[in-house]
Amino acid sequence: MYALITLGLLGTVAAVILYFVAQKFKVIEDPKIDLVDEVLPKANCGGCGFPGCRNFAETLVKSANEKQSLEGLNCPVGGNDVMKEVASILGLEVEEQDPLIAVIRCNGSKAHSPVKANYDGPSTCAFAHNLFAGEGGCQFGCLGLGDCVASCDFDAIHMNPETGLPEVNDKCVACNACVKACPRGIIELRPKGKKDRRIFVSCINQDKGGVAKKNCVVACIGCSKCFKVCPYDAITMNNNLAYIDPIKCKLCRKCVDVCPTDSILEINFPVRKKKPESEENVVETKKSMAVMQDTKQDSNNESQS
């Protein structure tokens, strides 16, 4: 009996104290934050550049209140749909943004860049990158140990055991995690492109042509042929390396035709009638062509499925 009374009294006193404390330290939060947070995908991937969806929701509401715009803020996972919803909650409008996708700028598969030294250390690119240039000898190319795969929260990037290179599938939401995880900076976020078609230089080797080619048959040798042929000035040459600006590129594929080492890849284009190739090219890249077509088909299949 006494126990009941004492506990009851204690409980009441504590409740009264807690009530006043709660009133005193009340945090007034904009109810819009909750609404925005509900719309966001809850992936907490950090792709927007903020730690978690809640923080992003706070930032969105703050930006709407202070600057009356959502410029520079984008949820890559939700894409345009989610951003539109967010904007309607906040009574604003957003520009449509091209969806992005991660592309692997290295095609140095085991067939293209034969293994010269075996590596049997721990399976992380970060360590191997500090230790040595790579099994194929290219100091810019993919190490193939899968730090990007481990970093992906969306099951969108996988190693192809045959080529030893990672492949990105349709689940990619461009959250930037793999870009940050790659110690060599091979992965780039590029616009998905019309009908999912993309053209990019699948190489970041800045060595001189001869050296690059020695290590890998599909390396960009910096010959500038694509640079000269491009009618839209989309290609820039820097440090023996071509780069295609995805915004200027009109997907005409002229550069793909002139590239002597096949280092420019076209993705998801319909198969073309093959022109008879010059003898030189056949000799040099006969083997690599076969492999490359295989991988291309693989990636096509994957994206279709």
Place this chain on the structure above:
Amino acid sequence: MIALKTFKKGGVHPEENKLSADASIQKLSFPKQAIVPLGQNLGAPSKPLVKRGDEVKTGQLIAKGESFISANLHAPFTGKVLKIDDAIDSSGYRRPAIFIDVQEDEQWEEGIDTSETIVREIKADKQTIIDQIKNCGVVGLGGATFPTHVKLTIPEGKKADYLIINGVECEPYLTSDHRLMLEKGEEMLIGIKILMKALEVEKAIIGIENNKPDAINHLNELTKQYVGISIQPLKVKYPQGGEKQLIKAIVNREVPSGKLPIEVGCVVSNVGTAVAVYDAVQKNKPLIERVVTVTGKAVKKPSNFLVRVGTPIQLLIDAAEGLPENTGKIINGGPMMGKAITSLDVPVVKGSSGILLMKRDESQRNSPQTCIRCSKCTMVCPMGLEPYLLAKLAKLSLYERAENEKIMDCIECGSCQFTCPSYLPLLDFLRLGKNKVGQLIRSRK
């Protein structure tokens, strides 16, 4: 009998395998083409002074160390500069180097004494010694290649009272320092005297592990004529050649975390460096050659060669009667701290101490198992760290925490990985962690 001195914390005792201990130092023939990398010292790479097509004489200054921690570089051969281009280093990365087309008849730069006569009298004063060491591009030959003139420039307010000479050579297989002590003992002692004069210290102690009794006896005999230099035999234990371990073993002082040996009044130098100092000061001869051990269980003729910097490793292996057929790994350095190389075109640099050819079966790693918390790695760590924890933190990218756990104190000796019964790649992750934490610290500045 009194117990031999050694450092207290941790340590391991790998098989010694000093196969080339009895092979006297041989001069190696010259290559046709030499590749002299510009970044041969710790710190900033040297700036080239020559250009394509220039004729160079042996010993001529070809690259200058301009920043504070940097060293001069001299032509190791007479010949023509082919090009200044990138060449692969032992890791396979491409770094700038000077390519020299080597002439057969050698011409030395004027003013260099190439005779074998020993010059005993030390005429130079303190500043001249340091300047001469700087001009001749002398760096620490123990492996870290820290520019020696920087080490001799003692910061204000500090005073050195011991010069410790590292003749430990605790790495298994390697014997280059051992042979140097036996064959160039006198030169080395004069070099030590010069270092003592530059540092203004009265006492120098040469630490030698007890597995080299011939070197200990030989030097004991010689030091009778040199006041202030003594020999300290040490118990065989790895990593006794580590700077901090050696100081602890010989003078029983502990270098505080993150500080240099001068903090406890010590300067540590390698025996090879002492010989290079002798050459530089007494003979005006720049550092262009060093002793390199070529060894391995399958090597037909384990040898010690006096090699000019820039000689491709292929030539050394040929001189040791070729690459054994079942070679699995070629290691630049010793088995504990060395790194496997990816090409035989890699040149010998100032920091190369040995080439180890490992058989395929002994070079393979065992597949790692899970940590069984046996705490062996903590017990053998000579720096008193917790390697299992640091490796885990590095693996999980928790670099701030790793920094708090003093990952930067790791000397990368590899004792933890050597002793791990689960074959965990502890050292690999420690190296990764050190690299990342180093970046973190630099980014804060």
